Amino acid sequence: MTRTPNRRLLALALVAALNSTALPALAQSVDPFALSGAPDTTGAQVAPIGSFTVSDIRIDGLQRISAGTVFTYLPVERGDTMDSSQAGDAIRALYKTGFFEDVKVGRQGTILVITVTERPAINKLTLTGNKDIKSEDLLKGLKEAGLSEGDTFDRLALDRVTQELTRQYNNRGKYNVEINPTVSRLDRNRVDVTITVKEGKAAKIRHVNLIGNEKFEDEAILEQWESREHNWLSWYKRDDQYSREKLSGDLEKLNSWYLDRGYVDFAVDSTQVSISPDRQDMFLTAGVTEGEQYKVSTVQVTGDTILPKEQIERLVLVKPDQIFSRRLLEISSDSIIATLSNVGYAFAQVNPIPDVHREDKTVGINMQVVPGPRVNVRRIAFKGNSRTSDEVIRREMRQFEGSWYSQAAIDRSKIRLQQLGYFETVDVETVPVAGSNDEVDVVYNLKETTSGSFVFGLGFSQLSGLTAQIQLSQTNFLGSGNQVSVQAQRNDYMQRYDFSFRNPYFTDNGLSLGYNLWWRELDYSDFNTAQYSTNSGAAQAVFGLPITETDTVTAMLGVDTNEILVFADTPPSIVDYVNALDRNTFHAWRGEIGWGRNSLDSFLTPTRGMQQRVWLETTLPGSTVEYYKLNYNISKFWPLNRHLVLNTRAELGYGDSYGDATTRDLCRTPGNYVCPPGSPDFVRTITADGLPFFENFYAGGVRSVRGFTDNTLGPREFGQPLGGAFKTVGSLEMYFPTLLDTPAARVSAFVDFGNVYKDYDSFDAGELRASTGIALMWRSPMGPISISYAYPLKSQDDVRNENGTLIEQGDELERLQFTFGGTF
Structure with a gap:
């Protein structure tokens, strides 16, 4: 398993490698008292140093560094008496600056002559071949070690860094690694440094x-x-x-x-x-x-328990005569600490003190409780929220300023922020207040993600074909937390115009209020369903009221209209339903009430928790057709380990009418449905009953049972999918969170199953369809992308007679499915 190195640890390791070698470099300098006959820049001879009074100081060999900088570090001034000891001090002081690779000291009469050779400057630092250690981490470590563009080049530092990098790769199991530094000389005393890494394969x-x-x-x-x-x-x-x-x-x-x-x-x-x-x-x-196995002899709780001692003792899982377990001790300690931290004791400690009796192989346990001071939260601060206002964040807080510290409230506040969907990451830290042992500040560090979009472009899916749309949506409109969306869309089967608005905090106690307005023209003949089309519109008001931290009750009230247009090849059952009502336009007063629970740890990429919702949708008395639909969805995430997260998901839907059935006698005369008893024009009686066909449930496709063409499962008539009044769909999906090094993408393996039935009485478990496959879901900058490849495990083939004539059409399979521009 590849580990991303900690930047700070890498930098400290490189700095430590360099600091240990700073002074030995001095030993390689030239002996100042062996300098005789060395010419200066004017051609004069520099004499050996003796004891003399310095009348002036001259610096030779400078290119980039100013003489003033040298004088700053030089421990000699005009008028000082110069001897061999002070000459050595001068050399050491100038070497210590790191600016020079050679320093010589001499004299010309009473003039002190210092000749230096500057170290070159690093013009460009390049890394190639490194994959296991990211370039940005490595460059940060090199910079703190003194190797970065613009710094003075130190060959010894480069050698030490090379050795340290080799050690770092060896620690990762890569013993064939080759670190090859290359230094290229340039004009004006500059160098280009290239570090080429050949990582090789890990052992x-x-x-x-x-x-x-x-x-x-x-x-x-x-x-x-x-x-x-x-x-x-x-x-x-x-x-x-x-x-x-x-x-x-x-x-x-x-x-x-x-x-x-x-x-x-x-x-x-x-x-x-x-x-x-x-x-x-x-x-x-x-x-x-291994030694011998020990049992627990006695367990006691001592110290200041704050809460009743009996309550704390109930949190201790270790009991006498049990096999000793350090894990149970740690769990017990953590439970006590968590309980005390929820009543203000943020720094509580529990020290399990074992008393080992080797003669009888037993251990006595003393759980010593040290509560520390009771802590008050002085201030709650937010960092990183450049768009979202503090008010929007603060109303999600369950820990309050000026109240006792509660770890449970702080953790719950973090989860509520993650569930908003406004932030990519949410981290929380507790900062002690300087000069106080009973106050802390709680700081939430936020990294905002895109909470809105303006889309003008194209999308494509196998179901809807090419989609042209313009959409302006904001789930955090102007940082207020309000949700606003305006959309116009057109594709092969649909035209839609939508407007929606939702204020999640219409009142201070969390009552939400929203409005939906929409108009849609759908041609179901291009929707893998029966051949008919609709023109529909609605105006709705939506309410939501939280009743607990995770539970919400919702309600909707609206009015809608739906015009049905049938074609020559529309299935007879649909034509009969419309003719039985003697109208093709349906008006309805619609109501909905529901309950939902959400304990997911994240809105975007959950790894644990559950989300479920049940809701009843019904048309009110006086509507053209009186019916209801009952829906239930549940999705639970199970973190198996850091590599695997299991998602179990199920959807159930059932609908029926609650008013009296409408019947008419169909006659041969077009438009005449009233036939006298015994009339020779009488053909048959037609009925409009049950859930209307335009409200049927559908299954199959990328968001249902993958591997089957969208909306094609369930009852058919003349080969055309009709949908049904009873739907059951489920899925087992295993996510691999660490397979892709980005929170914006997920890879999964799944098993989907389900079907749609004409009504509940028609349910047959043997008719369930199933598929398995792999999927990729990616929140790309251009929009969400979902791709899946599924292999049907259970499907229905075409049924033909002995002459090859098709008797019953089988399932429509579609193994590779994708959607671009939708949501997932």
């Missing part, structure tokens, strides 16, 4: 051997190690690459593994790391002494 761990373990097998012990022998997941985890830091961490895990199982006397006696002659294979060996 692979071929074998890990434990010696001395008798109680447990190697496989059980090594399960949690980061240093692993080569396996089928090594291409992703890179756990077969050796590094010294990983091995140190694994040895600590080895110690914890035994302590968690009661082996108090466990010790790692020796470790050995060997490498093959070609420096490609590593062999790790650790010798251990």
